[in-house]
Amino acid sequence: MMKQTLTAVWRQTHEFKRHWVSYLTLFVSVDLLIQLIWIPIFRAVTTLVLQAAEIPFISYQNVLMIARHHPLVMVALLAELACLLLVVYVQFAAVLLGVRDISREIISVRVLLRELGQALRRLRPGSLLVLAIYFILVIPFADLVYRTPLLAKVQVPQFILDYLTRNALLLTATVVLYGILVFLGLRLIWTLPLMVYQRQRLRPALRQSWRQTRGRSCWALAMQLLTIGLLAALVMAGFYVLVIGAQWLADFLPQPMAALLANVNLLVIQLGSELVTSWTGMVTVSLLFLAPGEHTPAASPRVATRGQRVVVGLAFAALIATAAVGNSLYLSDSQYHHPVTISHRGVAEQNGVQNTIPALKRTHRLHPDYVELDVHETKDRQFVVLHDENLKALAGVDRTPRQLTLKQLTQLTVRENGHRAKLASFSDYLRTANRLHQKLLVEIKPSPADSPDMVDRFVARYGDDLVKHHALVHSLDYGVVEAVKRRDPRQTVLYIQPYNFTYPNTAANGYSMEYSTLTTDFITLAHLQGKRVYAWTVNDPSVMMQMMYKNADGIITDNLAELNREIADYEEHRSYARRLLNYILVVPTATEFTP
Template sequence: MMKNILTAIGQQTRAFQRHWLSYFSLFVSVDLVIQLIVIPLFRLATTVILQAAQIPFISYQNVVMIARHHPLVVVALLVELICLLLVVDLQFAAVLLGIRDISREMFTVRGLVRKIWQTLRRLRPSSLLVLMVYFILVIPFADLVYRTPLLAKIQVPQFILDYLTRNGLLLTATVTIYLVLTFLGLRLVWALPLMVYQRLRPRAAFHQSWQRTQGRRWLAVALRLLAIGFLAVLVMAAFYTLVIGAQWLLDFLPQPVAALFANINLLIIQLGSELVTTWTGVVTVSLLFLPLTTAAPVTASQRLAAKGNRVFAGLILVVLVVVAAAGNGLYLSTSQHHRPVTISHRGVAEENGVQNTIPALKRTHRLHPDYVELDVHETKDR
């Protein structure tokens, strides 16, 4: 089975090479929209909501107090959460539809926007809870298709994981829960692509995804994801080793020359990382989800428009290279004149203790960091 999977990955990689620039521009464009427009808007909305109620921050420590004394804030934040889920759904829909259209040489920006709007119109209020459950289950696998910063905060805090791993019973329960969630995620991984490609309602998509992974078919999905993930890690490890090793040798050259190559190599790392991310997403979608779609005839006008979009994709790449190179140059020139500041996050260094605890602070103190950051907690004795 693994040989067949690797052969299929090779075939999809060759197909990826034909349109790599368009795929790359799709992923970069979606990411820029999220980073430069969507995230600032959500941050602004959250800030306005909290400031209106004079709430300085939200954490697990004050969430009960907020729910008890500020019900309108809770309602506003729930509305914001609903909007977040909608944006995440549209984000993944944009990637799925874009990959399909690029592979068929019929991609246009206008056409993609129209299809995303149609996807939004098909959603119903009852679908929101289903989407929330879906994204929680599929987040570990969704990162292979597209890593969204909008869901980056949905994770178990590190200090809680540290506590769980120190208790055998809790560790066993945690591992069991993770295995169950992984199994459910694999069984439901087709749900969103079915909603996007075949326009199914969430319940129907969940049901069909469950049927598609009956028996050992879910294991085949897991093996494909593992193979793609392993190859991506292998490529990135070799890539980083090569670039960093080259820079280590170049650092023996005169400082201006070494700084110039440092800028170039940093740019290569940034573009290479994004390209590998694009490859993993495209190959994953092509292997698992594109077979769900039905081929539609491509008109001559669509092919002509697609060629125009390839020119646009090239312009995006040029702009990205120029902006990244300028930013890298500014960053490296600044770092040459200032010693890097070391900050211990939550009072630990290289996992030398439990976060925000006195024993960890004592161990970290011996390393003499410039600053130590920690979260202040109110103890029982105040």
């Protein structure tokens, strides 16, 4: 099976070489239309709809509220979702039709647009929900054909995955569920090609795809996809090794020659990546979905006119020039951004029990810019430093902070990471931090059992002290964010977001964003409004570097010493070869020319 697949890939590679410019133009054009036109349009429409209804943001916290109190907004957002699905459908159809047309030597934008119009007219409105489920199922395989920027945003936040892997039962259930989804994705992968090539409706295409992939056919399909994926990865890795090796030698040359070659090599990396991506997509579509007769040149092939070739040439020249400007900025020292370092829950490398004073003292020796901690209200309306909603995990007591007084809570011993300590009142924790000259990032964690004036009392009691010692406040509850700003506008308050749905328009001074869905666009828009963005919870060295390249203002981590090493390492070893390697490994630009 593998030998047959490799032979077929080699045959399709020869076909790719004949029209590589056309294939590259197809994939790059579809990608740029999505990134430069459709994504900005969807973002602008969402922003306008929310602003018109005076809704500051969308999150899992307020979706039901929007549905109940703003039905027209919900209708508008659902209509936007339907349009997004249509765009995803059209871009995949464009790739499938474009590959077929080029293989038949029909190279005409007009023909492709006419075919896309026909494919779109065959799609029924009632099929959109089924189509959405289909796209989710085939995302792992769709990335092999064409990594769409829209579907790339559909991902599970990392903190949820971390939670699922902590429990053996949950991990087993997750693996089983993922296996089922992969199996269903394989069985239904033919649906879209059948709709596009054979002009079938959605439901008949689903049924035929299920029939075509039963038994050994499903296994053969999986092996073909795996072989193509591994081959593409090997080609890309070999290409990267050659370019990085060349730059390593170039770094020994004097300036400005080393910098000039670095710019050239980065552009080679971008163009080469696009070329390999186009080759992978063409080979996959041709090998899996095109019947042998589909490769036969048309009786009256249409080639690009001289004017069309000139337009394409000018567009690529402009794209390369734009990329060159972005590359020079990326490689310059002026682009380096030193992030604020923030110790998550006041611990570093498991040096103590989270949110306790002994851990604070040890962590302070690593010189974090901020120590992050969590605050709950107690039964007697005081404030205790604690993250969990229940004391069972740390103290072995099946009670909530709201069920005990502060005196009872501070008598409890909590255990973690081989350490033990007493719970601390926020007053004691704040007093210790002030004595150490350690700035704090305070997360207020409300619960339904809290007193109605909890936030007001907290700000009245500690507001002056927090401002005096340059502390920050953040919360997952936007009501808390608004209440703190309303009670004391001097406070610097961040709104914590576990998922990047869209750019919010809030009263917050900035955002603490879960890192796996945090984008450069979000950070740039926040900076344009004078707001800061902190990434949480970043424990992997490569992700730390990624957040620095994205210009995150701060990084919240459990591994503060590791973060300090990554920052120091970047500052001390800024060779051009290292920067190119970082671009490949940690800057997510697989489908972009500019960093």
